[in-house]
Amino acid sequence: MFLTAATGSSQETAPPAEASTKLKTLNDHFPFSVPPTVQAWQTRSQTLKDRVLIANGLWPMPDKTPLGAVIHDRSERDGFVTEKVYFESFPGHFVTGMLFRPATDNSLGIRDGKRPGVLCPHGHGGRLLRYDDDELAELIETGGEVHENSGRSPRYARCAHLARMGCVAFVFDMLGYADSQQVSFETSHRHADPRPEENDRSRPCLYSIDADLNLQSVMGWQTWNAIRALDFLASLPDVDAERLGVTGGSGGGTQTILVGAIDPRVKVSFPNGMVSTSMQGGCYCENCNYLRVDTGNVELAALLAPRPQGMTAADDWTRDMMTDGYPELKKLYTMLGAADNVMCRALLHFPHNYNYVTRATMYPLMAKHLGLPDDVPLVEQDAELPPDEDLHVWNDSHPMPAETGIPHERRVLAWWKEQSDAKLAESLPGSGADRAAGPQPKSPLAEFHATYGTAWRAMLAVPESGRRDLSSMITILPEGKRRGTLIDCGNRETTVAEVRPFLDEGFEVVVPFSDGDGDSSVQRLVDNGKAYSAFTFGYNPTEFARRVDTLVKLIDEKSKNGQVVQLRGSGESAAWAVAAAVSAGDKVERCIVEPESFRFADVEHYSDRRFVPGAVKYGDLPVLMALRAPHALTLVAPADDAKRIVEAAYKQAGAPENLTVR
Numbered sequence: 307m308f309l310t311a312a313t314g315s316s317q318e319t320a321p322p323a324e325a326s327t328k329l330k331t332l333n334d335h336f337p338f339s340v341p342p343t344v345q346a347w348q349t350r351s352q353t354l355k356d357r358v359l360i361a362n363g364l365w366p367m368p369d370k371t372p373l374g375a376v377i378h379d380r381s382e383r384d385g386f387v388t389e390k391v392y393f394e395s396f397p398g399h400f401v402t403g404m405l406f407r408p409a410t411d412n413s414l415g416i417r418d419g420k421r422p423g424v425l426c427p428h429g430h431g432g433r434l435l436r437y438d439d440d441e442l443a444e445l446i447e448t449g450g451e452v453h454e455n456s457g458r459s460p461r462y463a464r465c466a467h468l469a470r471m472g473c474v475a476f477v478f479d480m481l482g483y484a485d486s487q488q489v490s491f492e493t494s495h496r497h498a499d500p501r502p503e504e505n506d507r508s509r510p511c512l513y514s515i516d517a518d519l520n521l522q523s524v525m526g527w528q529t530w531n532a533i534r535a536l537d538f539l540a541s542l543p544d545v546d547a548e549r550l551g552v553t554g555g556s557g558g559g560t561q562t563i564l565v566g567a568i569d570p571r572v573k574v575s576f577p578n579g580m581v582s583t584s585m586q587g588g589c590y591c592e593n594c595n596y597l598r599v600d601t602g603n604v605e606l607a608a609l610l611a612p613r614p615q616g617m618t619a620a621d622d623w624t625r626d627m628m629t630d631g632y633p634e635l636k637k638l639y640t641m642l643g644a645a646d647n648v649m650c651r652a653l654l655h656f657p658h659n660y661n662y663v664t665r666a667t668m669y670p671l672m673a674k675h676l677g678l679p680d681d682v683p684l685v686e687q688d689a690e691l692p693p694d695e696d697l698h699v700w701n702d703s704h705p706m707p708a709e710t711g712i713p714h715e716r717r718v719l720a721w722w723k724e725q726s727d728a729k730l731a732e733s734l735p736g737s738g739a740d741r742a743a744g745p746q747p748k749s750p751l752a753e754f755h756a757t758y759g760t761a762w763r764a765m766l767a768v769p770e771s772g773r774r775d776l777s778s779m780i781t782i783l784p785e786g787k788r789r790g791t792l793i794d795c796g797n798r799e800t801t802v803a804e805v806r807p808f809l810d811e812g813f814e815v816v817v818p819f820s821d822g823d824g825d826s827s828v829q830r831l832v833d834n835g836k837a838y839s840a841f842t843f844g845y846n847p848t849e850f851a852r853r854v855d856t857l858v859k860l861i862d863e864k865s866k867n868g869q870v871v872q873l874r875g876s877g878e879s880a881a882w883a884v885a886a887a888v889s890a891g892d893k894v895e896r897c898i899v900e901p902e903s904f905r906f907a908d909v910e911h912y913s914d915r916r917f918v919p920g921a922v923k924y925g926d927l928p929v930l931m932a933l934r935a936p937h938a939l940t941l942v943a944p945a946d947d948a949k950r951i952v953e954a955a956y957k958q959a960g961a962p963e964n965l966t967v968r
Contacts, residue, residue, distance in 0.1 A: 327772060329832050330845040332586045332593065336602025338634040344641060351609050353764075354601060358567050358609070360764045360920070361597040361844075362526035364533075366757070368725040371397055375538055377405065378704060381696070384689065385409050386469035390699045391476070392485070395534035396718045400707055402485035402699040403478030403535070404433065406469040407544070415472025415678050422549035422676035423539040424468050424475045425565070427532060428461045429558030429579075429660070430495070430589065432483035434697055435461060450661040453688035457662065462697075464553075464665055466689040471673060471682050474545050478535045480557065480591065481528055485699040488707060488714045494524050497590050500837050503712045510723075511715040518595065518839050518912055519922035520726065522719050525594040525840075532565045540571065547571065549676045553668055555579045555660030559617075560592045560603075567609035574675035575615040576668045578660050581607045581650075583631045585623035586845075593840040595919035599847055600769035604631040611635075612644035616671045618651045622658035662686060726923055733757040734925070735932055736954025751935065751959050759888075759933055761924045766885060768847040768855035776859060780817040784809045790870030790895070791816055793860060795879035795886075813872065818860055819853065819879075829915045839912035839919060849915045850882070857886035865893045876900035876942075878916055881927050888933045897934060900942035901927055928952065936961035942968055 341347040359365040375393035389405045408414065408421065415421040428435075436458045437445065451457030456466065465475040482491030493501075493512060503511050510516035512524060540547040551574040554562040559580035566575040580587060586603050587593065598606075607615065619627035632650040639648040651667045653659075669684045700706040709717070731737045733753045748756060782802065789812030794805060796817065805815045829849035832842040847855070857873070864871050872895050875883030880899035887897035906921035925932075928948035931941065936959035941952060949967060956965040 329830055329842065330771075331832050331834065332588060332598075332841065332845065333584070334845075336583045336586060336598065336604065338583065338602065338604040338608065338631060340634050340638045340641065347638065347641070351611075354605065355568055355609055356760055357596060357601075357764045357767075358564060358606070360761050361521065361594045362529045362564070363521040363523065363594075363722065363726070363923075364526060364530060364568075365761060366726065366729040368396070368530070368722060370534070370537060373534065373538055373541070375541070376704065379701075381692070382409070383466070385412065385687070386466055386689075388692075390704075391478075391538070392699050392704070393534070393538055395531045397721055398707070398709060399488060399714070399718050400486075401478050401531050401535060401538075403476055404465070404697065404699075406465040406475040406477075408469050408472050408474075412470070412472060414682055415676070417546060417549075417677060419544075420546035421544055422473050422551065422672075422678070423542070423545040423547075424473045424551045424553060424672060424676075425532070425536050425539055426461070426465055426468070426475055426477040427552070427554030427558035427561040427565075428477055428480065428483070429554055429556035430480075431461075431556075433461045433477045433479060434484050434694060435459060436691075436694075445661065448656070449663065450656055450659060452662050452686070455691050456686070456689040459691055460660055460662075460665070462691060463662075463686065463689055464660070464668075467665070467669065467686045468672065470687065471669065471684070472678055473551075473672070473676065474539065474542060476535060476539050478531065480561075481524060481531075484697075485706065488710045489524070489527075490711065493711075493715075494591055495589050497838060498836060501712075509716045510719050511712050512719070513838060515910060515912065516922070517719060518917075518919045519907065519909070520719075520723050521595060521920040521923055522722055523594040523840065524591045525597075527718070528561060528591055529564050529568075532561050533569060536565065536569060536571060549573060551575065551672050551676055553578070553672070555664070556658065557587065557589060557592060558660075560587045563603060563607050566613070566615065567606055572610065573613060574672060575607075575610050575613070576617065576671060577607055577615065578617055578664055578668070579620065579622070579624060579658055581617045581631065582624040582627060584626065590836070590838055590840075593838070593844045595840045595843045596764055596767075597840075597844050599767055599772075599843075599845060604635065608635055608638055611638055612642040612647055614644075614647040614671065614675045616649045616651070616668065618653045618664050618667060620656050620658055620664075621654050625654055628652050723923075730757060730924070734929070734951065735935075735958045736950060751955070754955065754958070755933065758924050758929050761920065762885070762888070762930065762933065765918060765920050765924070766847075766851045766854050766889065768851050772847045772852060772855075773859070774852050774856045776818070776856060776863075779819075779860075782809065782815045784812050784814060787812055788814055788869070790814075790872065791864040792872045792874060793818065793857060793864075793883075795819065795857065795873060795875035795883040808872075813870075816860070816864075818856060819882075827915050828913050829917070831913055839917070843912070843919055848918055850885075850918045853882045854885040854889065857882060858889045861886065861890045861893050865890075870895045872896045872898065874898045877902040877904045880904060881906070881916075881930060884927075884931050884934055884939070887937070887939070888930065892937055894937065896938040896940060898940040898942065899931065901931070901944055901948060903945075925951075935959040936964055938964045938966075940966040940968070 456463035
């Protein structure tokens with residue numbers, strides 16, 4: 307007899323309705339709610355900083371390999387000097403850009419023989435962006451630009467004037483722009499159609515299912531490039547590593563937000579054109595899985611607090627900042643005792659920009675917080691533009707690397723994964739990794755939970771708006787006194803005979819999910835015509851996370867009255883069950899799982915209900931089960947690798963008696 311059949315001791319609610327929760331898109335509303343206390347903000351901000359790293363594939367950080375920086379083709383300009391730069395962020399991957407230094411007779415900004423450094427991510431359009439005559443004439447007419455020469459190239463103008471102010475400025479190429487051609491523009495920013503090579507699971511490339519399962523993305527790659535660019539800037543002999551700023555506009559503003567969020571070396575930031583409760587960044591390079599689930603760009607920018615930052619509101623998606631976003635930033639900075647460290651200027655008569663007026667807003671902020679003297683020239687002067695060919699990094703003496711395209715992606719992603727696997731293995735139970743002599747900051751079990759557990763918590767986070775309805779489930783009651791609840795995570799084809807031992811022990815049996823009542827093997831996706839998982843799961847929890855959240859909520863409800871709660875699952879539902887049991891801890895008396903052959907690694911497309919970005923990187927089902935330690939777990943017929951890791955975790959926890967393997 308199935309649980310769907312009527313019996314004297316069972317009760318069944320009406321079938322659950324189809325999921326009604328609207329999927330969030332990058333164009334929705336992303337308000338920032340300031341926590342009530344400093345302590346609450348510190349907790350929230352640490353969670354989000356961890357999430358930024360996890361989402362970008364940088365938890366743990368790869369090794370910072372030697373940059374091998376090459377600086378060449380020095381050119382004297384009017385008040386500043388330019389030089390061409392390339393260095394390796396990943397082994398074999400070269401970041402290119404241009405360095406702007408003050409002229410040799412300019413003593414502005416020098417302190418102890420060094421100057422402040424400013425990193426300048428350029429944004430879409432590239433550092434070589436130039437306006438034509440008609441565009442420039444319109445900009446000058448509206449007051450957006452002033453000068454005939456530098457007004458044509460606002461990215462060049464920005465760096466040139468920062469150098470004239472006494473800073474060392476570095477503008478580096480986004481993937482696919484100017485000299486950064488090892489990954490093409492089409493791949494980095496226009497990936498509308500999947501490439502055939504993405505189906506080769508033996509050699510993963512960008513956008514492949516295996517890249518997703520290891521949280522490797524264009525955005526993460528560019529975030530790493532930005533961190534390494536800051537490393538390069540800080541390493542220069544004439545740069546004061548204690549006085550570093552970052553400023554970028556549009557897509558460069560997105561990079562500015564992320565670098566400020568995760569790199570404490572940033573002392574002042576001006577992320578322009580992307581701090582908004584509205585559109586969050588529409589390019590592939592601005593999206594990665596998990597980044598904006600239950601958060602948005604305003605709160606991500608707030609992670610810089612209380613360090614100083616500024617921005618503007620323009621006639622674009624930032625137009626509401628003065629009433630929705632900036633007041634909350636001001637409230638947070640005030641609560642942190644740094645009310646004067648945040649500013650937003652309303653420039654609503656200009657469209658999306660980083661124009662002369664916006665740059666004029668940025669320069670005083672940089673001057674003040676990078677320790678420039680009072681007489682620093684803050685009014686931007688014209689700068690004659692060299693021809694485009696003089697701005698390219700690669701030439702006959704410094705040829706562009708031969709490795710490009712799919713082979714390059716595959717090699718970098720393979721190295722990236724090797725780094726992650728090796729570093730994560732150091733905290734894996736039973737790894738045998740050597741530990742340094744002397745006291746350790748964490749116990750091995752605590753380190754395991756801090757590393758893998760933090761990642762899984764981020765991957766399973768579900769905001770209130772994304773939760774499933776708990777009103778519909780099947781319940782079968784025992785005939786005698788009720789002792790507790792068994793949550794059977796399988797489906798409605800579970801038989802009464804299967805759960806009879808639990809009923810005889812006084813457990814009610816609850817089946818919360820069904821594959822026959824509107825659920826399917828395919829999860830909902832944002833329909834925007836773009837073939838990339840992060841446009842859905844950068845903003846919404848996965849179906850897997852929502853099911854785990856439902857179980858945790860159910861556990862909380864059932865345990866409130868002191869009743870015992872147990873969980874049971876097999877195959878895919880074993881993963882739901884154990885993930886919920888890990889989250890619930892000692893609220894679950896015992897979790898009984900039969901993994902069968904289930905692995906997240908077997909998922910072939912991000913539309914699959916079992917798809918969990920990062921699941922393979924963070925140990926798949928074996929590690930998820932090991933995170934249950936030290937709480938009671940019964941493991942039925944596990945594979946050898948899973949058994950080994952789980953047993954090692956319980957031994958490490960000093961609770962081998964809490965693990966039953968049968």
